[in-house]
Amino acid sequence: MIHLAFDGLLGLVLVATAAGAMFSRDLFRGVVLFVVFGLLMALAWTRLQAPDLALAEAAIGAGLTGALLLDAIGHLRRRRRSEPDDSSVSPDTSA
Amino acid sequence: MKRRYRHLSAGAVSVALGAALWHVVRVRPTPSVSVASLVADALPASGVSHNVTAVLLNFRSYDTLLEVAVLLAAAVVALALRDEPSARSPAHVMYVALDAFVWRLAPLLVLVAAYLLWAGSTRPGGAFQAGSVLAGAAVLLRLSGLKVTAVDHRLASRGAMTFGLVMFLCVAIGTLLAGQALLEYPAKWAGALILLIEAALTISIGVVLYSLFDNAPQARVSDRESERQRER
Numbered sequence: 321m322i323h324l325a326f327d328g329l330l331g332l333v334l335v336a337t338a339a340g341a342m343f344s345r346d347l348f349r350g351v352v353l354f355v356v357f358g359l360l361m362a363l364a365w366t367r368l369q370a371p372d373l374a375l376a377e378a379a380i381g382a383g384l385t386g387a388l389l390l391d392a393i394g395h396l397r398r399r400r401r402s403e404p405d406d407s408s409v410s411p412d413t414s415a
Numbered sequence: 416m417k418r419r420y421r422h423l424s425a426g427a428v429s430v431a432l433g434a435a436l437w438h439v440v441r442v443r444p445t446p447s448v449s450v451a452s453l454v455a456d457a458l459p460a461s462g463v464s465h466n467v468t469a470v471l472l473n474f475r476s477y478d479t480l481l482e483v484a485v486l487l488a489a490a491v492v493a494l495a496l497r498d499e500p501s502a503r504s505p506a507h508v509m510y511v512a513l514d515a516f517v518w519r520l521a522p523l524l525v526l527v528a529a530y531l532l533w534a535g536s537t538r539p540g541g542a543f544q545a546g547s548v549l550a551g552a553a554v555l556l557r558l559s560g561l562k563v564t565a566v567d568h569r570l571a572s573r574g575a576m577t578f579g580l581v582m583f584l585c586v587a588i589g590t591l592l593a594g595q596a597l598l599e600y601p602a603k604w605a606g607a608l609i610l611l612i613e614a615a616l617t618i619s620i621g622v623v624l625y626s627l628f629d630n631a632p633q634a635r636v637s638d639r640e641s642e643r644q645r646e647r
Contacts (some may be wrong), residue, residue, distance in 0.1 A: 371539035372467045375531070379547035385622055391628065413485050 327367060334360050347396070351389045358382025462605025463536040471541065472609045476598045480587065483580050483616060490576055490623040498632040510559075517559045524552035532617050536606065542579075542613040546620025551627040563625070572622055579619030583612055 321365035337357040358381040365374035454466050454474065461469035471479050527544040532625065535541030553563050586608055587598050600608050 357456075372541070372544075374540055375544040376547070379544055380624075381552060383551050384547055384554065384628070386560075388628055 330360065330364055334364060341396065347393050348390075351386060351393060354389065355382050355386040358386065417472055449502050455534035460602055460605075462602070462607075462609050465535065465537055465539070468535045468541050468609070468613075472612060473600065473605060476612075480580075480598070483583060483619070484619065486600070486623050487576060487580055491625050493627050493630045513559050514561075517555060517561065521552050521556055524555070528552070528617065528621070532613055535613060536610065543620060545613075545617040547624055549617065549621030550624035550628070553621065554628050557582040557629065558626075558632065570625065575618055576617070576626065579616040580611075582615035586612055 334357065337353050337360060341350050341353040341357055344353060358377060361381065362374040362378040365371070365377055451466075454470060457474065458464065458466060458469055461473040463473070476556060498577050528548040531545040531548060533540075535545070556563050564633040586600075590599055591597055593601070
């Protein structure tokens with residue numbers, strides 16, 4: 321029973337963090353949610369008795385991909401700061 | 416009116432898809448060949464006692480060979496897209512706490528990677544996990560401003576990147592020369608060969624993943640910025 325409750329909660333939080341990572345307007349927030357998603361996914365793999373996948377997910381999915389994405393955000397921010405003219409692109413198309 | 420029609424059709428499609436999925440999950444067909452039991456039967460001859468490692472590096476090692484080649488190709492593309500030669504480690508600023516932390520953590524991470532590599536033959540672990548932990552350690556060093564000398568060296572890093580694939584290919588060619596099928600290890604040597612390949616792969620995967628991070632375009636922008644400031 322407690323296992324079922326844990327798995328259900330894990331599934332819900334996975335979907336919530338995935339949605340948060342996808343739809344977040346703030347890129348930094350999106351990346352942090354992506355890393356959280358990766359760690360929870362590793363937990364889910366452990367629950368599914370696939371520890372090999374869990375290790376790979378935690379190290380590559382959450383760790384290295386997160387670092388790469390954060391690097392990309394820093395790159396984008398720096399570019400925006402050095403070229404202030406094209407930061408005025410209005411994001412109204414996604415509404 | 417049109418929107419409501421669209422919503423209705425989307426809802427109908429979702430319900431139909433959900434019902435189909437539910438049906439498939441409920442009446443799962445029994446597979447005609449149980450791959451898991453095939454692997455379990457052949458496990459004693461594979462040289463390792465962990466089934467995932469046995470599949471990745473013995474039964475389906477050709478797939479792993481190609482995977483490693485793909486990873487190497489990605490690293491080569493990243494190197495080609497980088498239009499600035501390296502030698503751009505950020506200036507090292509002293510942070511006492513950060514430096515002390517990194518100095519203690521980095522050797523520990525190398526130890527964890529070695530353990531994961533060794534554990535791969537008997538339990539979860541293996542070259543990919545160990546390599547990514549190594550790469551994580553290198554990224555940590557790089558972000559804290561410390562130089563990863565061995566990786567910054569051009570020839571050494573290229574050599575380390577290709578080392579795993581070269582070792583894998585050598586073993587593959589060796590098995591052919593010995594009169595076996597491609598990558599069919601002799602039973603006596605299987606465990607040692609797998610460990611050898613995995614050790615080489617760990618180094619290569621670590622360096623490849625780190626170089627993907629290292630070659631991200633970062634210095635280019637700051638160089639451009641400093642050029643602009645100079646122009647002003």
